[in-house]
Amino acid sequence: xxxxxxxxxxxxxxxxxxxxxxxxxxxxxxxxxxxxxxxxxxxxxxxxxxxxxxxxxxxxxxxxxxxxxxxxxxxxxxxxxxxxxxxxxxxxxxxxxxxxxxxxxxxxxxxxxxxxxxxxxxxxxxxxxxxxxxxxxxxxxxxxxxxxxxxxxxxxxxxxxxxxxxxxxxxxxxxxxxxxxxxxxxxxxxxxxxxxxxxxxxxxxxxxxxxxxxxxxxxxxxxxxxxxxxxxxxxxxxxxxxxxxxxxxxxxxxxxxxxxxxxxxxxxxxxxxxxxxxxxxxxxxxxxxxxxxxxxxxxxxxxxxxxxxxxxxxxx
Amino acid sequence: xxxxxxxxxxxxxxxxxxxxxxxxxxxxxxxxxxxxxxxxxxxxxxxxxxxxxxxxxxxxxxxxxxxxxxxxxxxxxxxxxxxxxxxxxxxxxxxxxxxxxxxxxxxxxxxxxxxxxxxxxxxxxxxxxxxxxxxxxxxxxxxxxxxxxxxxxxxxxxxxxxxxxxxxxxxxxxxxxxxxxxxxxxxxxxxxxxxxxxxxxxxxxxxxxxxxxxxxxxxxxxxxxxxxxxxxxxxxxxxxxxxxxxxxxxxxxxxxxxxxxxxxxxxxxxxxxxxxxxxxxxxxxxxxxxxxxx
Numbered sequence: 001x002x003x004x005x006x007x008x009x010x011x012x013x014x015x016x017x018x019x020x021x022x023x024x025x026x027x028x029x030x031x032x033x034x035x036x037x038x039x040x041x042x043x044x045x046x047x048x049x050x051x052x053x054x055x056x057x058x059x060x061x062x063x064x065x066x067x068x069x070x071x072x073x074x075x076x077x078x079x080x081x082x083x084x085x086x087x088x089x090x091x092x093x094x095x096x097x098x099x100x101x102x103x104x105x106x107x108x109x110x111x112x113x114x115x116x117x118x119x120x121x122x123x124x125x126x127x128x129x130x131x132x133x134x135x136x137x138x139x140x141x142x143x144x145x146x147x148x149x150x151x152x153x154x155x156x157x158x159x160x161x162x163x164x165x166x167x168x169x170x171x172x173x174x175x176x177x178x179x180x181x182x183x184x185x186x187x188x189x190x191x192x193x194x195x196x197x198x199x200x201x202x203x204x205x206x207x208x209x210x211x212x213x214x215x216x217x218x219x220x221x222x223x224x225x226x227x228x229x230x231x232x233x234x235x236x237x238x239x240x241x242x243x244x245x246x247x248x249x250x251x252x253x254x255x256x257x258x259x260x261x262x263x264x265x266x267x268x269x270x271x272x273x274x275x276x277x278x279x280x281x282x283x284x285x286x287x288x289x290x291x292x293x294x295x296x297x298x299x300x301x302x303x304x305x306x307x308x309x310x311x312x313x314x315x316x
Numbered sequence: 317x318x319x320x321x322x323x324x325x326x327x328x329x330x331x332x333x334x335x336x337x338x339x340x341x342x343x344x345x346x347x348x349x350x351x352x353x354x355x356x357x358x359x360x361x362x363x364x365x366x367x368x369x370x371x372x373x374x375x376x377x378x379x380x381x382x383x384x385x386x387x388x389x390x391x392x393x394x395x396x397x398x399x400x401x402x403x404x405x406x407x408x409x410x411x412x413x414x415x416x417x418x419x420x421x422x423x424x425x426x427x428x429x430x431x432x433x434x435x436x437x438x439x440x441x442x443x444x445x446x447x448x449x450x451x452x453x454x455x456x457x458x459x460x461x462x463x464x465x466x467x468x469x470x471x472x473x474x475x476x477x478x479x480x481x482x483x484x485x486x487x488x489x490x491x492x493x494x495x496x497x498x499x500x501x502x503x504x505x506x507x508x509x510x511x512x513x514x515x516x517x518x519x520x521x522x523x524x525x526x527x528x529x530x531x532x533x534x535x536x537x538x539x540x541x542x543x544x545x546x547x548x549x550x551x552x553x554x555x556x557x558x559x560x561x562x563x564x565x566x567x568x569x570x571x572x573x574x575x576x577x578x579x580x581x582x583x584x585x586x587x588x589x590x591x592x593x594x595x596x597x598x599x600x601x602x603x604x605x606x607x608x609x610x
Contacts, residue, residue: 020433023514027429028441031422031485038460038482039448045459056462103354106347119597120355123362126593128543130561131586134568135365138575139380145364148381179361240454243545247565263454270458271550279458287455294450 043287050281055274068281077255078282081265082289084170084258089238091174092181093231099178100185101227105215107186108193118190121183129180133247136176137163163248169257176244181237185230192226193219228301235297239290242267262286362586369580376575391580401581403556404563405588411473411480411548411559412541418481419537420530423488428518430489431496432504442493448486453479453547461550471554479551480541488533495529496522535596542589560585 050068052060072078107117124132139145140162147159162172196219204214242263245254254260254268266286270279368376369391371384395401430442453460460479469475499522507517523530545561552558558566564585568578 020514021435024429024433024435027425027433031426031445031489032441034422034478034482035445035448035485038463038479039451039456039485040444042456042459042463043451045463046456049459049462106350109347117351117355119594121358122597123590123593124358126539126543126589127362127586128561128564128589129545130543130564131365131582132361134564134578134582135361138368138579139361139364143377143380145381148379152381179358183358236452240452242454247545266454266458271461276458276462283455283458287451290452290455291450 046280046283046287048280049277050284052277053275054277056271056276060277062277064277068278069285071278072282072285077260077269078262078265080255080258081260081262085239085241085261087170088174088177088241088261089235092177092234092238095174095178096182096185096234097227097231100182100189100230101220101223103182103186104189104193105219108190118187121186123183124180125183127180129243130247132176132180133244136172137248140172164253164257166256166258169249169259173245173248173259176248177241180244181234185234188226188230189223192223195226196222232294232297232302235293236290239286239293262289365579365586366583369576369583371576373574373576388576391577392584394577395581395584400555400563400567401584404558404560404585407473407558408542408560408588411476411544412538414473414477415480415484415541416534416538418477419484419488420534422481423485423492423533424523424526424530426485427489427492427496428522431493432499432514432518432522442489445486445489448483449490451483453483457546457550460547464551469551471552471557473552473557473559475551476544476548476559477541479547480537480544484533484537484540487536491533492526492529495526499525531596535592538592539589542592 049060051063051065053062053064053068054060103121107121142159142161142164144162146162147156150156150159160168162168200218200222201214204218209217240263241261245259245261245264246267249257249259249264254264260268262282263286266279266282270276270282364381367383370387370389371382372388375382375385426445430438430445464470464475464479467475469478503521504514504517507521508514512520543561544559548559548562552562555566564582567581571577571581
């Protein structure tokens with residue numbers, strides 16, 4: 001969008017007068033004030049409170065320097081949570097990416113009921129995390145519908161406690177995440193596919209390229225920017241994951257089931273334990289990790305696609 | 317976001333006009349089968365929740381994956397007759413509508429200022445808003461809670477609405493600015509020649525022309541608010557102020573032995589979002605190709 005300037009050319013030469021400035025203030029100030037007060041200010045406060053041992057009431061006076069951060073990085077529970085976040089991020093890319101790509105190629109074709117299917121695969125994305133969490137935890141508990149179904153089709157031996165068994169729980173979580181978010185990836189990819197000119201595939205087909213050759217050499221490369229943007233969103237979402245884990249595994253069992261995330265760790269050891277200073281320090285750590293990952297991703301993966309729009313780097 | 321914004325077409329559907337679709341020959345049955353399987357997998361959990369609400373608890377215990385022998389309406393009727401459910405629906409509606417209206421109004425005003433005026437600091441302000449995309453509510457939740465508490469807004473819907481608006485603004489502005497920039501300068505010049513000031517131009521031209529973008533951001537804000545869990549979890553501790561997600565969770569732990577009733581409650585709580593979604597499906601799907609929540 002940097003390209004053309006939609007303003008009348010005469011605007012530029014004139015300086016702006018007071019009436020126009022007033023207009024600008026009226027237009028922009030409300031949004032800016034709300035944004036600064038409730039987004040930027042709290043994030044800044046997190047950085048400040050992170051240096052205190054503070055129960056959340058009265059002024060924070062017990063300055064502890066970097067002790068909160070030392071505790072975070074030496075706490076095995078945080079190591080576990082960080083590891084789980086990393087596993088979730090990688091598996092989300094590895095599972096949802098190919099599945100969504102395949103589905104998008106499939107649904108990009110003309111067939112009856114296509115628009116209905118597009119709507120239906122998007123339904124899980126619209127349903128609240130709480131609903132998803134409660135529904136799935138009822139289905140996955142040891143006397144739930146999934147085990148019942150397995151017994152019915154003669155696979156009763158596979159039945160297990162999908163949520164409490166530590167070697168299975170993370171895969172249950174991945175299944176739920178895939179179910180909930182794959183539709184979103186499919187929709188993104190479908191939109192990307194529509195941006196690819198039909199003529200390219202047609203020309204390749206006339207030159208004798210097979211279906212897979214066309215996908216491999218024309219469609220996938222041209223879909224690259226969409227896939228990379230999706231990857232970015234998926235990774236950031238994985239690093240911030242909270243709702244589903246907290247709802248399904250609650251405050252306590254997430255760590256024993258092997259599904260705790262940095263965000264659930266933050267809430268459990270911060271707010272729920274009454275250690276607000278510590279919780280803020282964890283928030284800062286999550287933010288810094290997300291930011292570093294985002295910048296690295298942008299530097300090495302998104303470089304070709306955006307002009308630093310997501311972090312605002314080179315925009316202007 | 318440049319790429320994404322480019323994919324969001326001004327008609328808000330994200331679809332290229334009149335593009336011919338690929339024909340399909342040999343693989344139709346396989347494609348149809350996979351598509352059906354997919355739909356089955358996607359809908360089975362939803363169907364389980366809705367159908368489960370029509371069963372009895374003993375049925376669910378004996379055969380968790382079966383169909384109701386007799387369709388029971390009592391679970392649904394009991395939920396529909398309860399004050400708690402309707403109070404939570406009311407709270408959710410108030411929060412979602414207020415969030416949506418405020419996001420659209422504030423976002424549209426700011427986007428208009430950022431896209432149709434030229435002034436020093438414009439780029440910086442725009443960058444600041446786009447940087448907001450990097451601040452998910454997860455990171456700010458603890459200090460946000462303290463801020464809301466010190467403003468005396470605990471247990472009030474305003475304490476949820478205002479932060480939700482603030483966190484929705486970056487995405488709103490990122491979607492709307494390209495929309496408003498795409499309005500040709502000639503229109504504005506013509507309007508000025510006809511004696512229409514800049515604010516008149518805003519009311520008469522910009523508002524109607526940006527309607528698709530406005531609808532998209534409005535729907536995104538509404539659904540995000542309707543489903544929002546973490547912020548209400550921190551801010552709303554009093555039952556009377558609960559929104560539906562909190563209510564659903566409270567209900568499911570309170571009646572954990574009454575699975576059928578929990579399922580009825582859960583399916584009634586997702587109904588509004590599903591109806592809303594099916595009405596505006598094209599807009600949402602189109603809007604999400606341009607704008608995104610991870």
